[in-house]
Amino acid sequence: MRGKTVLPAVAMTAVSMILTLAVVLMWLGTAMPWPVALVVGLGIDGGWLATLAYERRLAAQGDHNRTVTGVGWSFGLVATGVLVAHALTAETSVGAWLAVAWLPLAAKALWLVHGLWERTALTPAALGAIRGIQQEARDEAAVARARLRAEAATEETRLTAVTQAGARVARVQAKTAQTLAGAWSTLEEARDGEDTGRALTSVTTRVTPDVTPRWELPVWGPTETLPALESVPALTDAQLDALVDEIRHSQTPALSYREMSARFRAAGHSASEVRLRAAWKRVA
Structure with missing residues (x-):
């Protein structure tokens, strides 16, 4: 994991240093002896490399120095300024030289990203613990969703069964009421009939002689509420x-x-x- 950030930074730094040295030799070599131009190029690259090494040493110790960081960015700006000046004074391929003039600043930015990664990097054990916690949270959420869906389905089934049972009860009650209404009509007809009492009396005369029975059919109507029993005081x-x-x-x-x-x-x-x-x- 560490190589994913340090390798691009190292490669970009090497390319920008080589490009800066080459541009200094080509640009200043015509105005001064090439050994002097080589010293200038190596001075820029050496200062940049020295400040970078010092920054990396401080970062390894968990420390940070703004002065060193400022000096390092100054060398990067100098290298970028050299590349831009060379591109603007070049007779040919101005666009191409300007396109690579940002490489020193890009290298510094990559080292900055690598430093941020180092300050936020976690050990494999911590990453494993985080993955376990996340997986546990996902499992609990999935179980909760499944439980809610099951409870919703169960409640829907229960409501359907209750509704169907209520409908059956209502149908039975309606049928019972219809049957009772028919029985009531039959009782009313039998009670109000003129020959009902005479017919019943003729049937029972031989069983109960000299007794005239009084035939009254049950009356289906409002009931009278019986008085409540008086409460008896409890014995001591x-x-x-x-x-x-x-x-x-x-x-x-x-x-x-x-x-x-x-x-x-x-x-x-x-x-x-x-x-x-x-x-x-x-x-x-």
């Missing part, structure tokens, strides 16, 4: 104990709990089984 523990003792000794020998309980309830008294058994234990 002392009263309950007295009743249990009295019933228990009402016969000799004394009654068992089962017999006492039956007589207690047959007499119309009311008490829970727990209280009755507790009273039995107290008096027995």
Whole structure:
């Protein structure tokens, strides 16, 4: 992974240094002896390379120096300025020389990208942990989506079944109401008929002589609400104990709990089984 960023930067740096040296020799070699031009070219490239090496050393230590960085960019600008000046003064291929004049700045930019990558690089273990967390999150999301889809399908099936059952109940109720209405009509006709009572009387005369039965068919109509039973006050523990003792000794020998309980309830008294058994234990 490290080579993906450092190799392009190294290659771009080498190309830009060679191109800068060649341009200095060709451009200044006509105005001064070529050894002097070679020294100038090597000075530019050497200064650039030295500042780059110092920057890399600081980056390896986790440090950063703005002065060194500024000097390095200054050498890059000088090299770019040399290439641009040569391109503008060249008699031929001006566009081609201008097209390669940006290589020193591009090399500096690649080293900047490589430094950013180094500051944000993670170990394989950390990357594996991140991939595991992401995969776990995707699995949980997929399971949640599947659960929601299954619950939605189940709810839809339940609602369909309830709706169908409700429709069946409604049909049965409608059919039952229709049957009851027909039975009511039949009862009304039988009750209001003139010969109904005479026919029924003639049938039962031999069974119940000298008794004229009164035939009344059931009436289907509104019902009357029966009055609620008055609430009987609950027995206190002392009263309950007295009743249990009295019933228990009402016969000799004394009654068992089962017999006492039956007589207690047959007499119309009311008490829970727990209280009755507790009273039995107290008096027995």
